[in-house]
Amino acid sequence: MVAGRELTFAQLQRLPADPVALRTWIQARVETGDGSLSSRHAAVTDALANLLMYAPVPPQVRAAAYRALAGMPGIKSTGKIQDRRGREGIGITLPVAVGGENRGDPHFIFDPKTALMLARPRLGAGALVLEAGWTNVAPRIPARP
Secondary structure (H helix, E strand, C coil): CECCECCCHHHHHCCCCCHHHHHHHHHCCCCCCCCCHHHHHHHHHHHHHHHHHHCCCCHHHHHHHHHHHHCCCCCEEEEEEECCCCCEEEEEECCCCCCCCCCCCCCEEECCCCCCEEEECCCCCCEECCCCCCCCCCCCCCCCC
């Protein structure tokens, strides 16, 4: 899901590979709560982060998303940080929506060598990415304990 919309694989492959064009594409499609500029920035920032975390996009689009995200207001790097498994990456803190608390904890951690997400520490107990790649095998539903 990007900017509140389900996209097909083909649509994801055609996303703009230019940071300004990608941000503009997302801005035209995000839905914001109150329509304010800060709400719109938060929605675009969240869409870019979700694009990096969940969407199978080409490397050029991934690079554009990182560059677009870096240009958004309030984005901060926490520098080198380890995820819960001890993998080292770069922590990124996103601006928090009005009323939220920003303790300086990273919103996501990425590996600067591969540009892949390692974790989203703020999702519940913290989402870890253990493996990312392409497959043609259907997912296996785990058995109940």
